[in-house]
Amino acid sequence: MDSWIELLHTAWPFLIRGAGYTVFFALIAMVLGLALGFAVALVRIARVPVLAQAAAVYVSAMRGTPLLVQIFVIYYGLPSVGIEFEPVTAGILALTLNVAAYLSESMRGAIAGVSRNQWLAGYSLGLNWWQTMRHVIAPQALRLAVPSLSNSLISLIKDTSLVSVITVTELMLATKEVIAQTFQPLPLYLAAAAIYWVLSALFERVQRAVEKKLELAHRH
Amino acid sequence: MIELKNLCKQFVQKNGQPFNAVDNVNLVVPEGEICVLLGPSGCGKTTTMKMINRLIEPTSGQVLINGEDTAGIDTVSLRRNIGYVIQQIGLFPNMTIEDNIMVVPRMLGWDRKRCRERARELMSMVALDPDRFLHRYPKEMSGGQQQRIGVIRALAADAPVLLMDEPFGAVDPINREQIQNEFLLMQRQLGKTVMLVSHDIDEAIKLGDRIAVFRQGRIVQCAGADEILAKPADEFVASFVGHDRTLKRLLLVQAGDVADAQPTLTASLDTPLQQAFGTMDDHDLRYLTVVDADGKPLGYVKRKDAKASDGVCADRLNPITITSNPDENLRVVLSKLYEHNLTWMPVLDADGRYNGEVSQDYIASFLNSGKTHGRQRAAPK
Numbered sequence: 001m002d003s004w005i006e007l008l009h010t011a012w013p014f015l016i017r018g019a020g021y022t023v024f025f026a027l028i029a030m031v032l033g034l035a036l037g038f039a040v041a042l043v044r045i046a047r048v049p050v051l052a053q054a055a056a057v058y059v060s061a062m063r064g065t066p067l068l069v070q071i072f073v074i075y076y077g078l079p080s081v082g083i084e085f086e087p088v089t090a091g092i093l094a095l096t097l098n099v100a101a102y103l104s105e106s107m108r109g110a111i112a113g114v115s116r117n118q119w120l121a122g123y124s125l126g127l128n129w130w131q132t133m134r135h136v137i138a139p140q141a142l143r144l145a146v147p148s149l150s151n152s153l154i155s156l157i158k159d160t161s162l163v164s165v166i167t168v169t170e171l172m173l174a175t176k177e178v179i180a181q182t183f184q185p186l187p188l189y190l191a192a193a194a195i196y197w198v199l200s201a202l203f204e205r206v207q208r209a210v211e212k213k214l215e216l217a218h219r220h
Numbered sequence: 221m222i223e224l225k226n227l228c229k230q231f232v233q234k235n236g237q238p239f240n241a242v243d244n245v246n247l248v249v250p251e252g253e254i255c256v257l258l259g260p261s262g263c264g265k266t267t268t269m270k271m272i273n274r275l276i277e278p279t280s281g282q283v284l285i286n287g288e289d290t291a292g293i294d295t296v297s298l299r300r301n302i303g304y305v306i307q308q309i310g311l312f313p314n315m316t317i318e319d320n321i322m323v324v325p326r327m328l329g330w331d332r333k334r335c336r337e338r339a340r341e342l343m344s345m346v347a348l349d350p351d352r353f354l355h356r357y358p359k360e361m362s363g364g365q366q367q368r369i370g371v372i373r374a375l376a377a378d379a380p381v382l383l384m385d386e387p388f389g390a391v392d393p394i395n396r397e398q399i400q401n402e403f404l405l406m407q408r409q410l411g412k413t414v415m416l417v418s419h420d421i422d423e424a425i426k427l428g429d430r431i432a433v434f435r436q437g438r439i440v441q442c443a444g445a446d447e448i449l450a451k452p453a454d455e456f457v458a459s460f461v462g463h464d465r466t467l468k469r470l471l472l473v474q475a476g477d478v479a480d481a482q483p484t485l486t487a488s489l490d491t492p493l494q495q496a497f498g499t500m501d502d503h504d505l506r507y508l509t510v511v512d513a514d515g516k517p518l519g520y521v522k523r524k525d526a527k528a529s530d531g532v533c534a535d536r537l538n539p540i541t542i543t544s545n546p547d548e549n550l551r552v553v554l555s556k557l558y559e560h561n562l563t564w565m566p567v568l569d570a571d572g573r574y575n576g577e578v579s580q581d582y583i584a585s586f587l588n589s590g591k592t593h594g595r596q597r598a599a600p601k
Contacts, residue, residue: 117308117310120275120306121306121310122312123275124275124306125300125323125327125373126296126297126299136314140312140313143314216357
């Protein structure tokens with residue numbers, strides 16, 4: 001037991017640096033993924049010709065193939081057609097494209113879940129499509145979407161571990177590197193698992209705070 | 221003023237056949253009046269109204285507002301100049317009451333201060349305390365309060381025309397009655413031109429200066445409420461307004477209507493009883509009202525007292541216990557008569573002068589006569 005504590009004491013700085021990368025990947029992919037996901041949902045809801053069909057294919061492809069394969073295609077596959085990314089860029093790109101597909105479906109469902117009457121009310125007051133979406137529909141849809149968006153975003157935090165395969169020293173790869181020197185997989189993997197759990201739990205707190213704020217209008 | 225000219229809406233049904241949801245509708249709503257579009261569901265009344273602010277594009281025909289063809293106005297500015305009270309209230313649950321009311325003024329670019337003042341003014345019009353309610357969310361208010369907010373939201377930018385799609389359908393009957401009364405008072409003050417969709421004949425009678433009865437996309441009758449009840453154009457209208465339609469007219473016909481339809485006969489204190497008897501005999505009356513020089517009633521004499529008596533009316537005077545005023549509707553009048561076990565009562569004008577009388581016989585003969593209510597409608601009390 002004493003040796004474990006000593007081990008973790010030595011490994012701590014490496015794991016924390018790795019966790020920093022994990023948080024960095026997760027936050028950037030979250031922000032970009034939410035933006036892209038919203039755009040994809042809008043295009044499909046508004047039935048923009050061509051774009052809507054393209055968006056549907058994109059969502060189907062991203063949800064229908066493993067994230068690991070997507071990461072390989074972007075980092076190892078694309079260079080053969082002359083598109084090369086730094087590992088960090090490739091990781092962010094893959095995570096963003098993947099999570100955006102899931103997020104867009106949650107948003108599309110939530111937008112469709114807002115009563116038709118609200119659109120009619122917006123139009124009848126002289127709001128146009130975008131103003132109605134922006135001021136009336138989207139805020140209500142957000143409230144409906146938060147639980148399922150949070151699901152995807154928590155998955156995203158854990159999925160960042162997959163970018164370890166493209167030489168990005170995030171939490172997972174950092175852990176492996178320490179193990180390679182110390183030959184102590186159990187305490188180190190458990191430590192890594194604990195850090196992922198803490199990050200997810202912190203995110204759950206954010207989710208609850210957002211839900212509480214959005215709930216304001218629906219207290220009764 | 222709203223004018224509909226040859227307005228049509230054709231939909232293509234699933235089987236490919238065209239279907240005329242609105243079929244050549246012509247209608248004029250003069251400025252400051254309330255016109256109720258009445259009919260069963262699927263009769264085209266809501267479609268007709270939605271074509272006015274182009275929530276539905278007409279297939280053909282014209283919509284004119286204050287003489288201007290609306291086809292030339294873009295939908296956004298058209299809608300901002302037409303208040304619209306949507307079915308099921310339609311408040312935005314994510315916005316506070318103030319934000320809900322001020323959506324249109326903000327879009328019109330009103331400054332913050334003007335918006336705030338307008339919101340307070342509108343709230344006081346429906347007797348809701350601005351300090352208590354403006355910062356609440358719709359869910360934190362009762363159904364009746366939400367309904368009132370729905371109406372003032374439509375009035376926020378002071379649009380001259382107001383469209384209402386079953387506006388009072390979402391509240392209980394007691395609240396509805398009260399909100400209808402408030403609305404009617406407000407409409408009379410503001411002089412808005414209103415088109416209101418309803419399937420409720422009682423609401424139509426209460427609110428409509430004019431009622432357009434729809435059936436299968438066409439207007440089958442357009443007239444004042446009393447005329448619709450007294451002379452329904454066909455069997456459909458008659459059954460839609462209900463077979464108790466003559467009783468419904470009691471609300472619409474006023475004591476003054478009935479009194480005006482009869483000769484005004486009075487006696488004075490020094491009129492000989494024989495002469496009073498003669499008057500009653502000639503007109504088949506059982507009572508005659510005795511008035512002073514100013515025309516104010518002092519009492520009445522009975523026919524049987526006058527018949528075999530000498531002397532003057534003053535000798536046989538009976539006191540008058542109950543009177544009516546010309547604006548009272550017949551429902552109230554009849555209720556008073558039954559309450560006091562009387563068959564008639566004098567109608568007095570605002571100065572207390574005798575203005576004729578209402579009796580059960582007179583009411584029956586008025587309702588039977590083919591005459592309809594012709595007096596100015598009073599706002600509800």
